[in-house]
């Protein structure tokens with residue numbers, strides 16, 4: 105479990121947090137917050153260093169795109185989906201669980 109202040113998250117700027125020993129990419133998009141595993145399924149790149157467009161995140165290393173809502177791999181070279189994590193927003197508190 106990880107707790108983050110909602111007002112510390114900037115829309116469109118992902119961050120990496122530790123959830124029970126797993127690196128998780130947390131992304132706020134407007135009033136919604138999504139969480140997917142931080143390590144790209146193609147190789148060892150950190151997705152929280154990638155770029156968000158709409159609800160997609162692009163891996164900075166080889167350009168694979170993933171849907172932040174579902175973890176689905178949208179474009180090659182990644183083919184496997186990212187694991188998603190449960191996100192609860194209560195006021196200013198964001199809770200991410202495995």
Ligand code: FES
Nearest residue numbers: 144146147163166
């Ligand atoms: S490591 Fe992410 S696309 Fe290759």
